[in-house]
Amino acid sequence: MTAPASASPLTCIGLMSGTSMDGVDGVLVDISPASGGALSLRQRGFASVDLPAALRDELLALNTPGDNELHRGALAANALMRVYAQCVQQLCAEAAVAPEAVAVIGAHGQTVRHRPGLFDGTGYTTQLINGALLAELTGIAVACDFRSRDVAAGGQGAPLVPVFHQAVWNDAGETLVVLNLGGIANLSILAPGKTPFGFDCGPANALLDGWCQQHTGQPYDADGRWAAQGQVHEALLQQLMAEPYIRQAPPKSTGRDLFNAEWLQQQLALQPGIAAVDVQATLTAYTVQAAAHHARAHAPAATRLLVCGGGVRNGEIMRQLAEALPGVTVESTQAHGIDPQAVEATAFAWLASKTWLREPIDMTAVTGARGPRVLGCLYLA
Known part of the structure; x- marks a missing residue:
């Protein structure tokens, strides 16, 4: 045709x-x-x-x-x-x-x-x-x-979005990482003169929203305020980071087939008795740490992290991303011409x-x- x-x-x-x-x-x-x-x-x-x-x-x-x-x-x-x-x-x-x-x-x-x-x-x-x-x-x-x-x-x-990100931000003159925080988080790595690279890096709102709905009746944790009231359970966080998908080499993609309520319940069964607010705090940290781990591993030269998707409105996630990636400017894609x-x-x-x-x-x-x-x-x- x-x-x-x-x-x-x-x-x-x-x-x-x-x-x-x-x-x-x-x-x-x-x-x-x-x-x-x-x-x-x-x-x-x-x-x-x-x-x-x-x-x-x-x-x-x-x-x-x-x-x-x-x-x-x-x-x-x-x-x-x-x-x-x-x-x-x-x-x-x-x-x-x-x-x-x-x-x-x-x-x-x-x-x-x-x-x-x-x-x-x-x-x-x-x-x-x-x-x-x-x-x-x-x-x-x-x-x-x-x-x-x-x-x-x-x-x-x-x-599919990394090639679009490259088309939009291909003249930045620096290594950019674009983090989309939807139900699942995905990273695009855009380096000057190189082919765009990207993959799903872990869960985001799919777990956060589901847990928040279950325990507060709210559809999502507005601005991460509920998570900010809790304490990160370090043993649970390390257990979540041990999920084999996190260490799997790209190319890779995932979804609710893996990161779903049943998977979370299986994880929590190994760490019983954690308060619901602390689980939310730990899931928030997990979203951040999984993304930061992949950014450090695959884009060590990155100077800027552009964040889009619904998670950009979660102030706790944005704060933790800046802490987890020192030396990297963390900002919304709004600053680069597109509503996140x-x-x-x-x-x-x-x-x-x-x-x-x-x-x-x-x-x-x-x-x-x-x-x-x-x-x-x-x-x-």
């Missing part, structure tokens, strides 16, 4: 519902190459739509084996597309952009299984999504299922633009794929 003409700029929408499962973030952005091949972005709108509680509960349940999963998963995907469509409609209305002016939507879907390379040598990654329904609901072309082609090519399928809450959604808008233009992306150094591939599939409007 012949690629469409590359109009400049290309107006795209990116939609992201991550492992935190707190809602759908969306951006409407103009994407165009600038002088010297750098990426130029103009964000024209941002929207965030909460997931209905019943849908969130079902998506969480579908992360573990259960009855009638195919039927439930298909209906959950349909329900999620309606939330996605609501986000698209809000974006277009607020930016006064007609749907026909948008080239393509990049939609991530909801990951419920991520098992690359396992079982038969290929494995799989499963995101609940119905791109055809989203195209019908919005009247806009949809690019989705970005991870599967990378897995088919021998890659981990995740994280919008980084991942913008990345999927960019990935969609690549799919739309049939441009391959080289994920070799990040995921271990065998070579550049055009990622994603298209449902035309």
Whole structure:
């Protein structure tokens, strides 16, 4: 198929519902190459739509084996597309952009299984999504299922954002580390003149939010204030850091398949009697220490850590990151031109633009794929 003409700029929408499962973030952005091949972005709108509680509960349940999963998963995907469509409609209305002016939507879907390379040598990654329904609901072309082609090519399928981070911040002239704190934490390492490198480095909000909800009734630990009231349990922290995934060499990726409530209960069973607030303090320290361990090991020359994702609003995490990485400037991506809450959604808008233009992306150094591939599939409007 012949690629469409590359109009400049290309107006795209990116939609992201991550492992935190707190809602759908969306951006409407103009994407165009600038002088010297750098990426130029103009964000024209941002929207965030909460997931209905019943849908969130079902998506969480579908992360573990259960009855009638195919039927439930298909209906959950349909329900999620309606939330996605609501986000698209809000974006277009607020930016006064007609749907026909948008080239393509990049939609991530909801990951419920991520098992690359396992079982038969290929494995799989499963995101609940119905791109055809989203195209019908919005009247806009949809690019989705970005991870599967990378897995088919021998890659981990995740994280996909390091190549986007490189495209945005490739002229920094210093070694940057970008830390995304979603449900799972992932690192991108951007060194001048080198191919971008990155991997999932451990848990973040998936464990923190779940524990907070269970013990306080609040959906998340606002600003890390509850964790700050507790004491880090050093024996538990060292036990968590001994999780084999932390020491595993990249390329690697993870998710709720590993870091889930059952895993946490197994860890706590070995250290009984810890107060709930101290567990929260220890999980917060674990998020920080796992990220800092990987940054020190793989980016010792880093001078700056840019933080994005929901965890950037956790002041306790940001404070501890600065302590754990002396000599490294720790700051939000806001200081470098992108709202931290919008980084991942913008990345999927960019990935969609690549799919739309049939441009391959080289994920070799990040995921271990065998070579550049055009990622994603298209449902035309």
